[in-house]
Amino acid sequence: MAETETPKRSPEIRKDKIHNRWVLFSPARSRRPSDFKAKSNPQPNNQTKCPFCAGHEHECAPEIFRVPEHSTNDWKIRVIQNLYPAVSRELDFQNTLVTVVGDVAVSGFGFHDVVIESPVHSVNLSHLSPVQVGEFLLASKKRIEQLRNCESIKYVQVFKNHGASAGASMSHSHTQIIALPIVPPTVSARLDSMMEYYKQTGKCSLCDIQPNEFLIDESAHFISLVPFAATFAFEIWIIPRDHSSHFHEIDTEKAIDLGGLLKLMLSKMSLQLNNPPFNLLIHTSPFQDDPSHAPSTHWFIQIAPHLSGVGGFEIATGCYINPVFPEDAAKILRNVRIS
């Protein structure tokens, strides 16, 4: 029997204690964990030049900054405004508008930016060197620190869509940053749940995590693992070893160390799962966070491959169905060899 050919286990329902939600583990819905591959990962547009390419800067919405700062045609990273923003930087943030009794709305003020990760159309984050991935992380940090100066902004979400079925409409490697005047619901639920753990144990839930059989790899300052109640098959979390509430607290040394581990995780995932569509999410804390949250909140990165779709059950219940047990996924990812 091959190493990963485990007999079918009974289904199990696990609690994700970070988000306070249940996940259904249903091996009856799966092939063998080691057989999981993305079937095909159609890229949203397959031209070889696009507005995000070097030389096409004039086709983009205005630039916010570039890396290196005074570069011309030789830029490495550009942070630009999103041409079709979900929130508008031109609105005044007005306080709560009560439209109908009991209904609440606020103006859609905020910032929606795009980080172009490379001037070259065909280069992905995982193709860059650890230092270059570190520079991308530091550019995101710099943009978050700028947004922090705007008093109305409460939370900043950094997210990457790769592949059409993970939402990407542009194939040139990029990440988006949305700054919101509200704390989003999943973030509130996460903060509350981590606070609850802290109240019960006196410890931060991520400082206290026991990687054991869930561990994939580690670096000087970070560990990577498949979480105990992963939402998606082969989902990966990268967690800073030291307690830190906000991603933007990262320094250059740690960013480069993280760059190496992130590159490794993306490379392993791509090799094992056949370049699947995925989202990369930075889960951080709100800016003006209640100081009582500081000991319980801990930022981390989630990489969520999309190997199967979602349906009405997940939308209705918030329970995801994951066909692969996290300990099996971790074992497979641990053993992937990158040449």
Next chain:
Amino acid sequence: MAETETPKRSPEIRKDKIHNRWVLFSPARSRRPSDFKAKSNPQPNNQTKCPFCAGHEHECAPEIFRVPEHSTNDWKIRVIQNLYPAVSRELDFQNTLVTVVGDVAVSGFGFHDVVIESPVHSVNLSHLSPVQVGEFLLASKKRIEQLRNCESIKYVQVFKNHGASAGASMSHSHTQIIALPIVPPTVSARLDSMMEYYKQTGKCSLCDIQPNEFLIDESAHFISLVPFAATFAFEIWIIPRDHSSHFHEIDTEKAIDLGGLLKLMLSKMSLQLNNPPFNLLIHTSPFQDDPSHAPSTHWFIQIAPHLSGVGGFEIATGCYINPVFPEDAAKILRNVRIS
């Protein structure tokens, strides 16, 4: 200027008070609301016969019951076991297993069934008569009442996936029923949020809803509308006029009345949006619900068309981006004429 050609409005962030979550309304991301159409809605498999067809009953997992009860080849509806169940009816429900400190898991006990809505492969719910749609609703009610006899079951989710990008792997018209030994996270959030509204106002949030410009249609016992903070563009809710916590409280008269309104909504949506992929969800209350919840909980149906995908932002934050204001969607759906 055509009636529906409204100038672009500023984005707005609205609170869904039923689920206690924020939705971003971002018209900059959209075409004109009246131009929304599903591009193509690939069906998961385009054979004309499948295991759900009349004459292929032996290819299915065991039957639970059929309608009419003693029919043979002339059945109209079959409720069967799911061949690849997400939860297992063969497990004993064991209480909480604590696997690692702080990590909680329970055995994946539960029931996963399929309701085959018609013996004919090409017939959709919207093709059936109001009485036949009512019979489908009564078959779901009957199955829920059976599941209620199992003490370990806490919540039953009825959901329909139509079209591959809404999750359907079978194209023959069907609905799924999953019975769980836990109350799922989105359901808990909904119950809490409706309770909060009740505490503040002394009223049930759905009894108290003001349809106004959000109304689409109405019947003797139900109203249909686009909710103030709809998660999806052209999302429809059907709400019973009378206060009722549980879907399975529906009687035959109301089921047939609902059958007519549901058929109308599905027909309007299909005509206006070009047969889009969609989910149909019945949001009800847990079985052994805290009696203090009775005055604040009210079941309803959600129809969620999938006109654009979701990406990392929605997964990370739980905030959806909806390009169409609900009042615009309601106006368009109100005016669709079914010949």
